[in-house]
Amino acid sequence: MIVTHKKLVDLPSFSQRILAWFDQYGRKDLPWQQCKTAYSVWISEIMLQQTQVTTVIPYYQRFMQRFPDVTSLAEADQDEVLHYWTGLGYYARARNLHKTALTIVTEHAGVFPLDIEQVIALPGIGRSTAAAILSLAHKQHHSILDGNVKRTLGRHAAIEGWPGNKTVESQLWDLADSLTPTKRTDDYNQAMMDMGATLCTRSSPACTRCPVADDCQGFKLGRPTDFPGKKAKKIVPVRATFMVIPQWQNEVLLYKRPPSGIWGGLWGFYQLENLDGLATQAGELGLSEYSLEFLLPFRHTFSHFHLDIQPLLLVMHQAPANTQVQDKQQVWYDLKQPPALGLAAPTQQIMAGLKIN
Structure with a gap:
């Protein structure tokens, strides 16, 4: 035909x-x-x-x-x-x-x-x-x-x-x-x-x-x-960070990120470039007695770079000194009764794997 x-x-x-x-x-x-x-x-x-x-x-x-x-x-x-x-x-x-x-x-x-x-x-x-x-x-x-x-x-x-x-x-x-x-x-x-x-x-x-x-x-x-033509491919850089997750009973400590930049205005975990700063960070947050657990690391990909995340779970042995946080930029987040806050995706992913009593 x-x-x-x-x-x-x-x-x-x-x-x-x-x-x-x-x-x-x-x-x-x-x-x-x-x-x-x-x-x-x-x-x-x-x-x-x-x-x-x-x-x-x-x-x-x-x-x-x-x-x-x-x-x-x-x-x-x-x-x-x-x-x-x-x-x-x-x-x-x-x-x-x-x-x-x-x-x-x-x-x-x-x-x-x-x-x-x-x-x-x-x-x-x-x-x-x-x-x-x-x-x-x-x-x-x-x-x-x-x-x-x-x-x-x-x-x-x-x-x-x-x-x-x-x-x-x-x-x-x-x-x-x-x-x-x-x-x-x-x-x-x-x-x-x-x-x-x-x-x-x-x-x-x-x-x-x-x-x-x-x-x-x-x-x-x-x-x-x-057609149309594609953008020339570039090597996507890889960055790494430690996320600090203090947990007391069913609550974890979050802070509000700056209004601009990565996860601007969202709530997430404190971050460290290396483990050397963990003791200082814990002290500043009033965390004295805790057990440290390395949770499963994972990669979060942005449009312009990869971020390799190592979550550090700090299981508190006693209530931290600042359980009642007054600073509006910091909060103890109840995993059983979560408040309506905007959360960064890695924060959600980490919290989904935490134990709740």
Whole structure:
């Protein structure tokens, strides 16, 4: 049987084919797609940065149940916001959510702004996220360029180079602007995100099911995964730390980390570069009599380095001198009745393995 392909001149426009595919296959039942508001879209878009949909859904549902609107989010303590974010990673996102909620309440009378420049000016919101919020929630005509869209457009036009390069990014923005339709912009932008998430995936694109494969340059060249270009690989450095876990009965001692940097604003264990400082650290914390146990070491990986962690369990023989901690930056955390605090992922992992009486 001879298979004939449409002539390119006979093809519907790029956006028409994308929208036709979306009408049949696009995702329309995700929690944040029901009763869309700028607030709900904003929360989902921030959660979906660097995180897959299946992971986000339960976090989004819990978060929205506790913080159903921007006012409730602004009025909450940052500790509680971080608590509901614990496990999602990239905690600057949660801190920026809280800052933005406060800004919207104090500077915009609690109403999410409709002007894209005002949205971009909010903490933690860039051009693409602002465009997604306003197009999906208010049907405004703005093109988006998240990771999925960069990959789909980069392959379709066979754009060389890493999208993190400003020149390449500008090319992609120009392409996105030229292809985004003035009508059904919301559906088109959702469709482009769905394309990258379900068809035009990073390592195994389903080109035979793609609605725009007929004129996809990456597909024609037989190497779609080469586009767009990848960032040059660097050797990921490895760091090491000791985490000190004083435990008295069912409580462990935590401290609140500085507001910026790794695990900014989260609660975790004190850390040491080497064992030589353990006696000094224990003394400063009022820990005199204890048994030292080396727990199972593990590796925690960040985007730019690996951290090898050796947990040191200090099982107290008697109540430490400062059991009743007055400092708000330090707390004895009850493992049986845990308070609502934002915890660093390694802290959670360590506590999950501790014995509770």
